[in-house]
Amino acid sequence: MIPTLAGRIQTRLFLLATVGLAWTIVVVPVLPKRGAPIGDVYAATILALFVVALFGAGWELLYHAIQQYRWEKDWPILYALAEAVPEGVVAFVVVDAIVPTGPSPITFFFHFVTTWVVVWLTAIGPLRMVLLRWRFRGGRIL
Amino acid sequence: MTDADLTADLISARRWTDQDVAAARLPMIDVPLVSVGGGLGSFALVDTLRVAGIPSNAIRVLTTLDRPDQTYEYLASASQIPRHERIRSDSGSTIDNIWGFPSYALREAWNAKSIKEKMDPLLQVFLEPVFADYYTPRSGQVYESVVRESARINWNSMLVKGVVRMVRARHGGGYFSVLTPPRGWRPPPGQPPSKRIVFRSSHVHLAVGYPGVKFLDDLQAYRQAHDDFHRVVNAYEPHEYVYEELLRRPSTVLVRGSGIVATRILVRLLEDRERKGAQTTVLHLFRHYIDKPQGDDPKFRRLGRNGFAYQGFNYPKAAWGGQLKERLERLDGPGRAALIRQMGGTNTPFRREWEALLQRGRQGGWYQQWIGEVASVDPGPNGTITTTIVDPQQRSVQLAANFIIDATGLESDISEHRLLADLLSHGGASRSAFGRLEMEPSFEVAGTRNDPGRMYASGSATLGGYYAGVDSFLGLQYAALRIADDLASIGFGERIGVSRSVKEWFRWMRNAPIPG
Known part of the structure; x- marks a missing residue:
């Protein structure tokens, strides 16, 4: 992926709102919930999506700055996957602070990792089938 | 009528x-x-x-x-990319598929027979370019898909x-x-x-x-003056007979150019030496020798060493669809010309196995690098061609070779x-x-x-x-x-x-x- 800053942010928001949300709806019923009611888990996981979306603008600024030191001005797909580590930690801390009763780290972990992988896989492949010009526009959708 | x-x-x-x-x-x-x-x-x-x-x-x-x-196949074959070799093109640049998905790497994995052959291309695109060289497709795969x-x-x-x-x-x-x-x-x-x-x-x-194919002026003049189209060849012309002759007797080849095609020619010559027993000495003549990264700005600096400027493809990746593309779109004609030259110019991809091959050649003495401007190209003794260069210290040096391969460019x-x-x-x-x-x-x-x-x-x-x-x-x-x-x-x-x-x-x- 060779994103521009605008393209990074737009792609993140678009994918979280589509495949990210759809995946969350599908996966929550089968997540290990440690006895928590499904409604609470939905609330916590959707909140996690919001946090990743909202904090994303900040993260993307950081990635964009790092990208400037790469001659190719590209963003290897390995990096895009590895972003999950710092972002996941921060998202957990924030969600945990907002929702005092949960979610359990196990629930959060399985939801976060699977959602990240699904979004990442979509971004590096099938998204192009839907948005033909996306790859020429530095990831911009609008 | x-x-x-x-x-x-x-x-x-x-x-x-x-x-x-x-x-x-x-x-x-x-x-x-x-x-x-x-x-x-x-x-x-x-x-x-x-x-x-x-x-x-x-x-x-x-x-x-x-x-x-x-x-494409004609030019690729002449410049030493047969169907089983990999071209210099991104996995997602699928000329037969306007979406770029599924990529060449994905298709190569899909069609592979063994687990290892399936995993190799996928692992490579996953790790490129940081922990692996860029994945590039085999030319044969491209032709078949077209x-x-x-x-x-x-x-x-x-x-x-x-x-x-x-x-x-x-x-x-x-x-x-x-x-x-x-x-x-x-x-x-x-x-x-x-x-x-x-x-x-x-x-x-x-x-x-x-x-058309571009020839170096001094080589073109030599070819015409001495009617010698046999020993002075362009990399984009079919010249397989050169490699066949090199297998038959110890010879010296002078290679000119330092882009991807020059690299291909060097790799062919050195691999023939290592694998087929050719006793070839390769003289590689540089006009511009790059011994350090190019560019003063740490945010716009290209890897350079051992004579070559390195990047994955002809231009940095973002020139095709990222911030460098957008930057170019905002410039006027002269500005675009300058940026294109800065991002492009003569360069070659960094591939670990190629680097090792050149390194072994340098150590063994059968791959020698020379730097200089060509002063003249003349017939030498025993069917050789003498290239006289002026090196950076303004000394005149004579390089005798049995063959000269011009790998400096395609575009006239x-x-x-x-x-x-x-x-x-x-x-x-x-x-x-x-x-x-x-x-x-x-x-x-x-x-x-x-x-x-x-x-x-x-x-x-x-x-x-x-x-x-x-x-x-x-x-x-x-x-x-x-x-x-x-x-x-x-x-x-x-x-x-x-x-x-x-x-x-x-x-x-x-x-x-x-x-x-």
């Missing part, structure tokens, strides 16, 4: 009427769009237009080629064989493309004999490829192409600050519009316009998409939207022919 031909009046007129053509008794064929070239540039556009819903009978491809990948897609879009039904000599504007709009059919061509019964066929079309697309001036030269003199086209065709961002050739018709170009002739990687698979596809969108904006076909894109992608996956 003699065969009908172009008249002096037609040749001198910048603009023709239908009556002018009829008076010359030239047979005329009407078609909405003509693509001149028939190589991968034409293929990329026609593929996109067919996906956009344009029927095959609305397009004619004027060409001397049987297959769209024919010229042949498959050609059948799907009914490519052969659109071909008309011959050489296009000129494209002239038509009074009333659109263009006349004058084709010289192959020898032995006969007009349909009832039509007068003619040496040309005129295609009257609203729109014209030019994808004529490289104007656009005016060496007859059609492009005519376009500059009679078609309203002009040169850009880069020296090629002045282009609009939509890949329309500036100055040639003849409403409601438009003339477009893609490929090497358009470098210096608003896109750097024009001479690449992805660049040809980008040009095709821009042209298709521009045509759609004036009512020729429809813009490919989300639903058509998805529907046509599934059709591609089923390898189902596009109707019409």
